[in-house]
Amino acid sequence: MAAALLARAWGPSRGALRPRAWRRLHTIYQSVELPETHQMLRQTCREFAEKELVPIAAQVDKEHCFPTAQVKKMGELGLLAMDVPEEFSGAGLDYLAYAIAVEEISRGCASTGVIMSVNNSLYLGPILKFGSKEQKQQWITPFTGGDKIGCFALSEPGNGSDAGATSTTARAEGDSWVLNGTKAWITNSWEASAAVVFASTDRSLQNKGISAFLVPMPTPGLTLGKKEDKLGIRASSTANLIFEDCRIPKDSLLGEPGMGFKIAMQTLDMGRIGIASQALGIAQAALDCAVNYAENRRAFGAPLTKLQSIQFKLADMALALESSRLLTWRAAMLKDNKKPFTKVPVGKGSPEARPGALVCPGRSLAGVLLRGPVGLLPQGGFPGRAPLKGPVLAAPPEVKSLTPLSPVLRKRQWPSWPHRRLRLRSPTRPSRSWAAWAT
DSSP: OOHHHHHTOOSSTTOOBBGGGGGOOOOOOOOOOHHHHHHHHHHHHHHIIIIIHHHHHHHHHHOOOOHHHHHHHHHTTTTTTTTTTTGGOOOOOHHHHHHHHHHHHHHOOOOHHHHHIIIHHHHHHHHHHOOOOHHHHHHHHSSSSSSOEEEEEEEBBTTTGGGGGGGOEEEEEEEEEEEEEEEEEEEEETTSSSEEEEEEEEEEGGGGEEEEEEEEESTTTTEEEEOOOSSTTTTTTTTEEEEEEEEEEGGGEEESSHHHHHHHHHHHHHHHHHHHHHHEEEEEHHHHHHHHHHHEEEETTTTTTGGGHHHHHHHHHHHHHHHHHHHHHHHHHHTTTTTOOSSEEEEEEEEIIIIIIIHHHHHHHTTTSSOOOOOOSGGGSSSTTTGGGGHHHSHHHHHHTTHHHHHHHOOOOOOOOGGGGGGGEEETTTEEEEHHOOO
8 A cells, every 4th residue: 555655656767756746845944854755645645636636626515426436546545544554454654644645635625635534533543543453354454445434423413522421322232232322413424334433331430431332334223314515525424323223243342341532532632633634735725726816817917916915915824824734744743753742732623723724715715806606716615715705795805904094195294394394406306395205
């Protein structure tokens, strides 16, 4: 798997990098360079996204269509099981490589980035860390090639991600566990072939009474709710899982009884790196779109990139994006070195929202004059574009901010300073008073 990923980035002779493999890999901070293997992986994923994902991104998002063929190709490249050892048919790469790959895939198609991230970190992650060898063979190996994907069922209609308040129950009956309850907002639910499900086995113990289970899909007693109509990432389905006396084998318990809360918290920590990387990819796509449009759109006789206010916006976007990328990479490298990474701000969930969902798409959409709502942006627009209606209605915010300044400048009154009475002489122009010169 790892060989398949890296082979695409090497040239046909002596393993030399193709010249274009180095294009567009430079960042603001040139001193921060990725290892050569990670640079090759980044370029490979970028080329795959541009060739396979960008052309279909808008269509699958609009039609809520799962990109089956593209996911299969990603599985063949090893992108669906990046940190899984080769023993279980994974790519055997580190978490930094995973973060880089998720960003590049999300840059081409946000929905596909979500599909990839959930399968890697939220489904395979807990099984890899807490599962037995038999469980890894059964629940990991078939989910690495793109034929099957998994999902993660923690949230509930009234509890969100509060694992301690889980109301779904699991009771032991003979050689089976019987599940009852509802899980909400489950990503990849309609296409998943298995789920990691959290349920309470002893409510009196609260957090310590929660356990994790591996549930095949479909299975008797498990019903899927309707697909949610989201603002974006609609090619990745989101729906409820409804358990009504759903019976699963006794060996479907992941880890030990009562370990569910620990498994959920550690899995969510790992997942935040993937979420941050998704947002980075979306933000980079928004910045690319904004720069491309600003370079080609002319206003007042010049490209928009010649206007200082637009330059400020693009600079702010680039800075927010690059700083968040470095934070995300740092968190991934700390995890690879088995050091605490949840103290890095990206691990707490704030920076991934800032550049990905707010700063870059928000400013770029305003800068390109509502191209998203009229259907001219790639991927059918970027997630979260609806709240922009107010800020860009009637005029871009840059124009609105200048409007109050005009009457102030027209009504200016020059002070009667002593130097206004000075007379300036120039060999090339007649003598003028300072007041006349100033006006």
